[in-house]
Amino acid sequence: MRGVKMSEILSFWKGDERGNCFSKCENDFSICVPIATQLLHATGVATAFKLRKQKRVVVTSCGDGATSEGDFYEALNIAGVWQLPVVFVINNNQWAISLPLDAQTHAKTLAQKAIAAGISGEQVDGNDVVAVKFVVDRAIAKARVGNGPSVIEALTYRLGDHTTADDANGYRSQDKYGEVLQQAWKEEPLLRLRRYLFEKKYWSEAEEEQLKKRYHATIEMAVAEYLALPKPTITDLFDYHYATLPADLSEQRIEAEALFRLHEIGKE
Amino acid sequence: MTEITLIDAINQALHYEMHADKDVIVLGEDIGINGGVFRATRGLFEKFGAERVLDTPLAESMIAGLSIGMATQGLKPVAEFQFMGFSYPALDQIINHAARLRNRTRGRLHCPLVFRMPYGAGIHAPEHHSESTEAIFSHIPGLRVVVPSSPARAYGLLLAAIRDPDPVIFLEPTRLYRLNRQKVPDTGVALPLDQSFLLREGNDLTLISWGAMLRETLLAADALLQKGLSAEVIDVATLKPLDCDTLVFSLEKTGRCVIIHEAARFCGVGAEIAAQLSEKAFFSLKAPIQRVTGYDVTVPYAQLEKQYLPSVERIINVVDQTLGFA
Numbered sequence: 163m164r165g166v167k168m169s170e171i172l173s174f175w176k177g178d179e180r181g182n183c184f185s186k187c188e189n190d191f192s193i194c195v196p197i198a199t200q201l202l203h204a205t206g207v208a209t210a211f212k213l214r215k216q217k218r219v220v221v222t223s224c225g226d227g228a229t230s231e232g233d234f235y236e237a238l239n240i241a242g243v244w245q246l247p248v249v250f251v252i253n254n255n256q257w258a259i260s261l262p263l264d265a266q267t268h269a270k271t272l273a274q275k276a277i278a279a280g281i282s283g284e285q286v287d288g289n290d291v292v293a294v295k296f297v298v299d300r301a302i303a304k305a306r307v308g309n310g311p312s313v314i315e316a317l318t319y320r321l322g323d324h325t326t327a328d329d330a331n332g333y334r335s336q337d338k339y340g341e342v343l344q345q346a347w348k349e350e351p352l353l354r355l356r357r358y359l360f361e362k363k364y365w366s367e368a369e370e371e372q373l374k375k376r377y378h379a380t381i382e383m384a385v386a387e388y389l390a391l392p393k394p395t396i397t398d399l400f401d402y403h404y405a406t407l408p409a410d411l412s413e414q415r416i417e418a419e420a421l422f423r424l425h426e427i428g429k430e
Numbered sequence: 431m432t433e434i435t436l437i438d439a440i441n442q443a444l445h446y447e448m449h450a451d452k453d454v455i456v457l458g459e460d461i462g463i464n465g466g467v468f469r470a471t472r473g474l475f476e477k478f479g480a481e482r483v484l485d486t487p488l489a490e491s492m493i494a495g496l497s498i499g500m501a502t503q504g505l506k507p508v509a510e511f512q513f514m515g516f517s518y519p520a521l522d523q524i525i526n527h528a529a530r531l532r533n534r535t536r537g538r539l540h541c542p543l544v545f546r547m548p549y550g551a552g553i554h555a556p557e558h559h560s561e562s563t564e565a566i567f568s569h570i571p572g573l574r575v576v577v578p579s580s581p582a583r584a585y586g587l588l589l590a591a592i593r594d595p596d597p598v599i600f601l602e603p604t605r606l607y608r609l610n611r612q613k614v615p616d617t618g619v620a621l622p623l624d625q626s627f628l629l630r631e632g633n634d635l636t637l638i639s640w641g642a643m644l645r646e647t648l649l650a651a652d653a654l655l656q657k658g659l660s661a662e663v664i665d666v667a668t669l670k671p672l673d674c675d676t677l678v679f680s681l682e683k684t685g686r687c688v689i690i691h692e693a694a695r696f697c698g699v700g701a702e703i704a705a706q707l708s709e710k711a712f713f714s715l716k717a718p719i720q721r722v723t724g725y726d727v728t729v730p731y732a733q734l735e736k737q738y739l740p741s742v743e744r745i746i747n748v749v750d751q752t753l754g755f756a
Binding site: 179180182183184188189191192194196199201202203204205206207208209210211213232233236237239240243398402403404405408409410411 | 455481486487495496499501503519522526527536574594675
């Protein structure tokens with residue numbers, strides 16, 4: 163995500179809301195957990211840009227599963243009707259947790275769902291970094307000059323489990339999907355880009371070693387920054403629901419803080 | 431000054447605030463050229479144009495999600511749902527995002543927006559047009575739920591709702607839209623949110639209500655006066671956050687209390703009020719706190735509507751029981 167600090171991402175995934183308090187991109191939305199709802203936020207932000215006559219464009223992404231949600235269609239529809247400066251990128255990795263794409267939709271492509279909204283849709287090889295950058299740049303440029311929204315379906319394949327709590331073997335057996343997975347690994351976008359750069363001699367082992375060292379240091383620093391963050395306090399529970407704390411919530415805040423203090427004293 | 435209806439007062443507030451603050455955007459189904467199905471937004475399109483008065487496609491989740499996106503960029507959307515019963519497709523956006531964005535981002539993004547919707551029974555409408563499900567919204571941390579009960583309060587509270595930096599669910603009692611007229615000076619003065627209004631002082635018992643049911647509640651209070659008894663009548667106005675202090679203060683004086691709402695009883699806002707009052711004013715109580723509410727049934731179609739809604743008689747019956755405790 164653009165401009166989000168690595169330490170913020172670490173905070174978020176360690177269960178700390180402060181990870182969403184981006185310091186470098188303060189108007190951008192944070193990770194959206196409910197599926198496809200973010201597409202509508204994107205159309206709202208795009209509407210704000212349009213009303214204010216700003217030459218700005220919104221990019222939002224979702225997975226293949228999200229294209230079955232009502233919010234997906236509602237977002238494409240309003241983006242089309244109002245010709246909003248927004249680019250929808252579908253990361254089609256063929257799997258929505260356990261559901262393969264052919265059980266998700268009878269449509270031949272996801273890009274064609276744009277047709278019903280009267281906007282342009284196209285597919286791109288999602289494992290080709292250069293191609294993805296090309297089509298996204300083109301769609302952004304088109305939106306920026308007022309020529310409306312686009313849908314981009316980036317075709318890829320989910321190589322791992324859905325999450326660390328998921329075991330894909332239960333629904334994606336080696337027998338049935340082994341070959342597909344093998345082929346998908348060959349097209350893994352980072353390895354593929356690396357192969358390309360080596361073949362064209364744009365890149366060398368020495369440069370890669372240097373880059374790895376630099377990234378290692380960056381990650382270590384981000385981890386250190388994340389670890390140095392003081393723990394959230396019990397009053398943080400209450401302090402961000404309203405601009406000013408309502409009286410009834412203030413009572414609960416006082417009660418919770420007093421109980422917490424008592425507990426802490428008990429431990430000492 | 432001419433006297434205006436509650437719907438006129440809503441319209442007047444929208445005109446005032448759109449003129450005063452160019453960030454205010456009005457949107458919804460049929461709200462532009464048509465001026466809204468109840469005419470709450472009439473004249474806005476002509477005056478402020480298609481850029482600030484947005485006729486949307488028919489999609490409630492979209493209206494909510496779009497408003498959230500706009501609000502995070504500093505606009506102040508005032509969106510209309512045509513009826514409360516049609517707001518449910520938007521609950522995902524309202525509960526999961528509008529109510530939470532401030533907390534989720536630790537104050538970085540927030541949603542200064544208003545979702546207006548006509549609510550309540552009593553206009554002989556078809557199904558889904560008579561809902562009173564304010565408890566759903568009142569349960570959600572991060573939301574404000576505001577219900578006006580007169581033209582003046584509709585004007586002042588709507589202005590306050592639009593100016594509030596957090597999301598407000600603004601429930602407009604459909605039955606009151608054109609029932610009474612009142613002088614409402616167009617001064618742009620907002621009424622306070624999070625505060626109940628003492629409509630009538632009294633000594634013998636406290637009647638607590640909101641929205642359209644205040645009409646029957648006040649009529650019941652009139653009937654009591656005939657018997658030489660005075661009821662204190664409170665309009666809760668902001669259901670969430672609840673101004674419990676005003677209610678406790680009154681109960682400490684009267685010792686008796688009846689809560690009246692048209693929503694179904696189970697888990698209704700009346701239950702929350704009764705619970706808080708029993709926690710905070712138990713030793714002032716001379717009688718159990720009682721409720722007069724809609725029954726725990728689906729709001730009926732027009733023919734049985736009168737039987738569903740708490741009547742003046744039902745209120746007086748329960749009031750008599752409450753006063754009967756020695």
